[in-house]
Amino acid sequence: MSAEDRPGRRRDLWDDDTTTSAAPEPATSERSSQGEPAAGATTRRSLHRDRRGRRLPWWIVLVAVLLVAVLCLGGAWAVLGKDEGSAACPEPIAVSAAPEIADPLEDALDKVTGECTDFRVDAASAATVAKNVNEGMAPDVWVPDSSTWIDAIDQDSTPGQWLEGQSIASSPIVLAAGSKAEGAPSEASSWTRVINDKGDLQMANPDVDTASRLAFHASRIGQPSRIGLQTGERLIFLSRFAAPSVNKLLEDYKSDPKANKPFPASEQEIATFNEEHDDLPPLRAVMPEQGTLSLDYPWITNPELKDESLDAADKARTELGSIDVRKSLTAAGFRDANGQRGPAIAGQEAAPVEQLEAPGRNERLALVEQWDIMRTDMRMLAVIDVSGSMQWSSPTPGRTRWDVTQGALTKGTGLLPAGSEVGAWVFSTDRKGGKDYEEVAPVAPMNSEHGDGTHREHLAQLVKDGDKWLGGDTALYDTIWAAHQKMVEDYDPEYVNSIVVFTDGENDDPNGGLSLKQLLDKLDDSYDAQRPVRVITIGMGEADPSALQKIADETGGTSYIAxxxxxIERVFVGALLARGSG
Structure with a gap:
């Protein structure tokens, strides 16, 4: 037996196929009518014969084998390298930024990102992001328009402490005034004068618009927390007609530039608006001479950000201070973090900024509450002392205590917004039905109908004719308790619910009635956090300031002596405005 015929021999790929089991092909099926092979009818034997005639050199086979091996190794390396790189590179860092800085910030981050760092910038208002953070949907990095929005974060319910970051840009708050509007100011001394004094002014709601919020903050710097009559009237008016956003005010300006009233806005907002609407008379940026506050665009890192993502965010923040990035932000109308290099507006070079010292966090929170209380309609029961001593002389010669009270009540009745609900009781002793108090007007909306007029007009007439009720002693404690029960029973969560008690004396009830301790105990036992009713007391004459203060304190209200x-006018109107807020 030859070597070729040994069992198990591997037949070479290029050998003839001489397998005996193959059936012979019919000749007629393989040839055309001319005797040539039919197209596509090459026999298996002839195929192998052709291949053997093209046998490849051994070195080409070796190169092919090596090439296949290299390609396989390269593919494996690419796969392994990709996996390794993915582990080293963090996920894209989510950045939520104020809408006006989102685009220039994204462009800036494109310049500072490395091969392994990516940022995803989303435009969102500060109020929206603060709400998301409190609901557990926080971004990796937050760039609000002002660091004051940290106040809106519920630090007790969020993991880690959200802290003010380093500023990446700034824009001072100025007064946006139409250059063609009639009576538009060309200068302003201070935000205190602009906001607190009379004169045309519009504001966006400080609860959502940062420019108006900071302007309001600036107007109250160094001011007492209690608001006087003139300021109160002004702020109630502004709060009732506040626009939902500065964008709405800009839209109004587009509709009628000549009818424009000035409003707080950032310098950058005005510069951008003028650039985008060069067919309109340009808005001017009036810088208050005594100083202003600025949007500061802090880079705030999520306290839960760690490892490579934290390192990348910190590196990006550092590189945002580069000259190229600063130039790109300046081109978008922003100043640098130090307030330098502002945009030219309406043909005027940017004014220098006198930066005011911003109020601290506690004061800012108090101001937000103050604004919210003023813009929230009130539901109030006025409880008025008509005891005989109200006919006695007041410290003002020629005027009785009731004269002074009438004046204050008349002022307050005219001041209250149409949406407020107000009622009135009078009290002394032995009133109608043997009670110490008497309802003379139910709690109702000031603009509701009453007879041929309104509820406001009805209240004003009652005050004017109030002399007819004067007489008797001062059943103070029983009346306060009855009024409190009534307002709790009729509580409306859509309003600030309160009682304002005006009295010229201490409790004096010949029929006995509650003691001060009994009244305080009842108020304490009946307190309901879901239905809070504050008692605000205003005393004059022989009123007991200590007792009145204790009653107010028990309900979270305030007490005044005048x-x-x-x-009287100042504290009464102040009480109506503050609703016991402090």
């Missing part, structure tokens, strides 16, 4: 007509 002597002159000016005091």
């Amino acid at each position: 002597e002159t007509p000016e005091d």
Whole structure:
């Protein structure tokens, strides 16, 4: 037996196929009518014969084998390398930024990102992001328009402490005034004068618009927390007609530039608006001479950000201070973090910024509450002392205590917004039905109908004719308790619910009634956090300031003592405005 015929021999790929089991092909099926092979009818034997005639050199086979091996190794390396790189590179860092800085910030981050760092920038208002953070949907990095929005974060319910970051840009708050509007100001001394004094002004709601919020903050710097009559009237008016956003005010300007009233806005907003609407008379940026506050665009890192993502965010923040990035932000109308290099507006070079010292967090929170209380309609029961001593002389010669009270009540009745609900009780002793108090007007909306007029007009007439009720002693404690029960029973969560008690004396009830301790105990036992009713007391004459203060404190209200007509008007109107807020 030859070597070729040994069992198990591997037949070479290029050998003839001489397998005996193959059936012979019919000749007629393989040839055309001319005797040539039919197209596509090459026999298996002839195929192998052709291949053997093209046998490849051994070195080409070796190169092919090596090439296949290299390609396989390269593919494996690519796969392994990709996996390894994915582990080293963090996921894209989510950045939520104020809408006006989102685009230039994204462009800036494109310049500072490395091969393994990616940022995803989403435009969102600060109020929206703060709400998301409190609901557990926080971004990796937050760039609000002002660091004051940290106040809106519920630090007790969020993991880690959200802290003010380093500023990446700034824009001062100025007064946006139409250059062609009639009576538009060309200068302003201070935000205190602009906001608190009379004169045309519009504001966006400070609860959502940062420019108006900071302007309001600036107007209250160094001011007492209690608001006087003139300021109160002004702020109630502004709060009732506040626009939902500065964008709405800009839209109004587009509709009628000549009818525009000035409003707080950032310098950058005005510069951008003028650039985008060069067919309109340009808005001017009026810088308050005594100083202003600025949007500061802090880079705030999520306290839960860690490892490579934290390192990448910190590196990006550092590189945002580069000259190229600063130039790109300046081109978008922003100043640098130090307030330098502002945009030219309406043909005027940017004014220098006198930066005011911003109020601290506690003061800012108090101001937000103050604004919210003023813009929230109130539901109030006025409880008025008509005891005989109200006919006695007041510290003002020629005027009785009731004269002074009438003046204050008349002022307050005219001041209250149409949406407020107000009622009135009078009290002394032995009133109608043997009670110490009497309802003379139910709690109702000021603009609701009453007879041929309105509820406001009805209340004003009651005050004017109030002399007819004067007489008797001062059943103070029983009346306060009855009024409190009534307001709790009729509580409306859509309003600030309160009682304002005006009295010229201490409790004096010949029929007995509650003691001060009994009243305080009842108020304490009946307290309901879901239905809070504050008691605000205003005393004059022989009123017991200690007792009145204790009653107010028990309900979270406030207490005032007044002597002159000016005091009475100031504290009474202040009580109506503050609703016991402080």
